[in-house]
Every structure is written in structure tokens, then in C-alpha cells.
Amino acid sequence: MESYIKEKQDEMLELLERLVNIDSGSYYKVGVDTVGSVLKAKYVEMGFVVKVREEAKFGNNMIIQHQDAVDPKIILVAHMDTVFPIGTSVERPFRIEGDRAYGPGVVDMKASQVELIFALQTMQELGVKGYKNVLVILNSDEEIGSPTSRSLIEEMSVGKEYALIMEPARKDGSLVSARRGGGRYTIKIKGKAAHSGIEPERGRSAIEELAHKIIQLHSLSDHQRGISVNVGLIEGGSSVNTISPNAVAHVDIRISEGNQAQLLKEKIEEICATTDVPGTKIELKGDISRPPMEKNEQTKSLLEIIKEVGEEMGLHLSDTATGGGSDASFTSATGVATVDGLGPVGGNAHSEDEYLDIPTLTERTLLLAKTIQRLSV
Template identity: 55%
Template sequence: MKSFIYDHSKEMLEMLKKLVNTDSGSYDKEGVDKVGQLLMEHFNNLGFIADVHENEKLGNNIVLRHQDARRPKFLIVAHMDTVFPKGTVDERPFSMEDGFAYGPGVIDMKASHVMLYYAMKALMEENVPAYKDVEIIFNSDEEIGTIGSRKLIEEKAKDKEYVLVLEPARPSGSFVSSRRGVGQYQLEIRGKSAHSGMNPEDGISAIEEMAHKIIELKTLEDPENGLNINIGLIEGGTSVNTVAPIAKAGIDVRISTQEQAAEIDEKIQKVCNESTVTGAELTLTGGINRPPMEFASSVGELVDIVLKEAESLGIEIDHIASGGGSDASFTAAMGIPTIDGMGPVGGKQHTEREYLVIDTLMERTTLFINVVRRLHKMYVNE
């Protein structure tokens, strides 16, 4: 398997170049669908059949399974969208320098698409039937909260033994065995404008009310138990000499356990439904949109498989907890053993210097093949 992958390294980089040089920001339906079409063409050549779930505004979601598959035991999830708007490729297309590859989405997560395709191709070349036991989802909206594909992921995961999510490995090389949950809220406050010098008593300051709310929300934090609240965006007012008639805030919440989700949501709702400044009107939207991916004994068994296969290949690797969310959170919350960060190594995602460590594209493809083959032997009766 290892020799096959390294023999095809140039082809892998060519495929990666094509993917990276196709803009596919979350709201760029045309671009995301172009990436999906390219992936479908490749996988169709291997005998995989695509089930396209069409989306009117965002990119289509794609489910793939081999034509000889019957009841796949393992689900693999990889998103096609990036955070970069249309036109980014024209400004900084795919490039390689000193062992690194650069470009929009190169590590998050187009290198993983290449890894997955060549892993399936290698299994078929070696007549290892593990490729029949996987179902693949390429979804289009992970970067904006998996707003349209969550139900699809959960539907396809419910009868699976394990789920492997192909977010990139951490810059240290570690994969991810647990993640914090994520909540995002938007608070809008309506007041009443008035001249700050002539008749301030007639005004209702939305900014003053927002100041109270920020302080109240921060008191809900419990950092020692992994519960954090960040008010990361604020806007409001119309001019410096006007009592502010409106204020808005974006609120980010991070949780570590499922129990915290309902509790913190209730507390935030309570804070944001009661005004301190008389007459201020508050509107809260949003909520907890990604449950935490908690570590469990069944996850530990899957982690051990990855560590043992890495050791057999001479790869130094570890697993970590991550503060960010991903699609792994949804399947983990269903009680299905899930690991994440199974892609190649890179970093600086969502920035102009996003990079892939090129050698790890081949290295982690080989590791991924061995993990899928091991799972096939353990859980599928020939």
C-alpha cells in the first residue's frame, strides 16, 4: 500500500492543485458544485455511485458508496466548502515551496479529498474489499455550521459502527479524539434615539442595555469546567451625540459536556429576555449548534487502533482534545465512536498562509488505508 501511494504522489498533487484552484466558499454554490463534480468523476471511475442531495442556495451534498457495497459499516465525512470568497484563487492559487503546499482550502480540507480517493484506489488495487464497507459524505456547509447537511450526516451515521472525519491533523501531527461543543447567538437591542444634549431623558440607550448584558453573560462562564462565553462582535449607535437606538452583539459559547448545553442555553435565554434599562427591547436568536464530542471508552478503542497502525508505520502520533467544532460532534453525540483530524498535517487554516506539509499527504494516506483495512477485518464478516 505504501509503495502504491508514493508511486502516485505526483498524481495526488495534481489532483490537489485542481481542487485548490477551484473556489468553493460556503456561499459559492457554483464553486462547491464544481468541486463536487470533480470528486464524483474520480470516484465514479472506481465504481462508486453518487447520490446527490440537491440544495437550492448552497452547494449540493454528495453521498458515495461502491456499487458492490451492501451495508457499509463505516462512515467517512469530508466537507467541500472553504471560508474563502469567490476570486481568492485568482489572488493566490495553489503553489508549492520547500516541502509545503499553499492555497485556499489546501489543508481544510482539500488534501483530505485527495487522501480519501487514493486510499480507496489503493484498496481496490490490492484487492482489499474494505472499500465496500465505507459510505462517504462530501458536504457543502461545514464552515457555516453544517446548517443543511447535519440531518443527512446523522441519517447516514445511525447504522454505522464507526465514523472517521477527515479534518486535518493538528500542526503537531495529532488527530482529534474529543472536541468542545459550540453555540452561537445574536443579540439585538432596540432603544429610542434622542439628542444627547437637548433631551437625553427622552432616549432609551441600546448600548447601555448591551453593556449590562455583556457583564451578565460573562458571569455565566465556568472556565474550570470548560465553559466559555465570548462576545466577539459588537455594533451600535448612530452618532456620538445621539442616544443609541440600536445595538447588536455576536456571542460565542464553548461547552465540554452535553449536560452543559441545555443549562447554559437556559441561562443565556433568561439574561437576554429581561431588560435592565427600562423600555429596551431585546431579541435573541441562535443557540447551541454543535454538541460536544466527548471521549468515551469506545472512542478509546478506536484511538488505540490508529496509534497501533501509526506505530507499525513508524509514524509518531498522538491524540488531543480540540476547542473547535466539526461534523464529528454530531455523530459522537449519537453515541457512535468517532475520531477526527484524520487528514494530512498542516495549519493556519482560514488565513492567507494556510499550508499542507506535502510529505504527510502520502504518509497519512497510508495510515488511513491501514486503519480502514484493520476496521474491515475486525468488524466485517467475510
């Protein structure tokens, strides 16, 4: 199997180049659907059935399994969208320098799409058991929180035993065994304008009210317990000599345990239910929408299997927790044993220096194929 995959490296890089050179930012439906069309054709060639879930605003989502599959027990999730705006692929097209490939979305996660296709193709061509035991979800909106695909992922996770999430491995090659959950809130405050020199007493400062709220919200952070409340963006006021009539804050929430969400929601709502500056009004919108991926006993058992497969290949795999979110949270929350970071190794995702370590493309393709094989025994 190893020699077969290595012989396919040039073919894999050709597909990767094609995918990277298609703009597929989350809000660019045409681009995401173009990527989807390329991938769909590859799966159909291999005898897989592709069901397309049409979406009006964002890219379409796809459900894929082999035509001979019967009640597959493994769900694999890989997203097609990137964070980059239209035109990025023209400005920074796919390129190779030494053992690294560069380009928008090259490792997060277009290389993972290539890995997934070639892992299944290898198994099929060599008659290796397991390619009929997978259900693949290709989703279109992970980078913006999976607003359309979350319910699909949760629905398709029911009855599955294992979830393999195709986000890239960490820079050191580690798998991901835990992720923080979280959400976003927007706080809008309405005050009353007045001239700050002539009649400041007539004003009601929205910025002053927001300042109180920022301090109160930040006090909810408990980093030892993995809780983070961060007001990361604020705006407000109309001029320097005017008591501000409006102010807005955008709040990022991170949690490490599922049971932290409800209490934190209640505290945020309580803070925003009353004002500290008389005469101001508060509007709170948002939610803690992404559950954490917790390293539970199921995850530990799946990790051990993957690590055993790695050892047989000469890979000494480690695992780690990360603060970033992914679709792994959704499969994990449904009770399915979940491991993330099954993609190849690279770094600097979401930046102009994003790269893929090319040798890991075939390495992790072999690891994925052998893991699916082991889980299908």
C-alpha cells in the same frame, strides 16, 4: 501498499492543484458543486455509486459507497467548502515551495479529499479488504456549521460502528479526540433616541442595556468546565451626541459536555428576558446547535486501533482536544465511535499562509487505508 501510494504522489498533487484552484467558499454554490463534480467523476471511475442531495442555496451534498457494498460499518466525512471568497484562487493559486504546498483550502480540506480517494483506490487496486465497508459523505457547508448537511450526517451515521472525520491533523500530527460544541446568538436591543445634551432624560439607551447584558453573559463562562460565552462583535448608536436607539451583539458559545447545553440556554434566555434599562426592548435569536465531541470509551477504543496501525508504520501518534468545531460532533452525538483529524498535516488554515506538509499526504493516505482495512476485519 506503501510503495504503491508513494508512486502516486505526483498524481495526487495534480488532483490537489486542480481542487485548490477552484473557488469553493461555503456561499459560492457554483464553486462547491464544481469541486463536487470533479470528485464525483473520480469515485464513479472506481465503481462507486454517488447519490447527490440537491441543495438550493448551498452546494450539493453527496453520499458515496461502492456498488458492491452491503451495509458498510464505517462512515467517512469530508467537506468540500472553504472559507475563502470568490477570486482567492486567482490571487493565490496552488504552489509548491520545498516540501510544502500552499493555496486556499489546501489542507482544510482539499488535501483530505485527495487522501480519501487515493486510499480507497489503493485498496481497490491491490485487492485490500475494506473499500466496500465505507460510506462516504462529502458535504458542502461545514465551514458555516453544516446547516444542510448535519441532518444527512446524522441520518447516515445510524447503524455505523466507526466514524473517521477527514479534517486535517494538528500541526504536530496529532489526531483529534475531542472538540467543543457551541452555537451563536444575536441580541438586538431597541431603545429611544434623544439629544444627549438637550434632553437626555427622554432617551432610553440601547447601548447601556447591551452593556448590562454583556457583563451578565460573560459571567456565564466557566473555563475550568470548558464553558465559554463571548460577545465578540457589537454595534449600535447613530451619533456620539444621541442616546442610542439601537444596539446589536453577536455571541459565540462553546461547551465541552453535552449536558451543559440546556442549562446554558436557559440562563441566556433568562438574562435576556428582562431589561436593566427601563423602556428598552430585547430580541434574542440563536441556539446552541453543535454538540461537543466527547472523548468517551468508544472513541478511546477506536483511537487505540488507529495508534496501533500507526506504530506498525513507524508513526507514534498522539491525540488532542481542540476548541474548534467539526462534523465529528454530529457522528459522536449519535453514539458512533469517532476520531477526527485523519487528514494530512499542515497549518495556518483559514489564512493566506495555509499550507500542507507534502510528505504527510502519502503518509496519511497509507494510515487511512490501513485503518479501514483493520476496521473491516
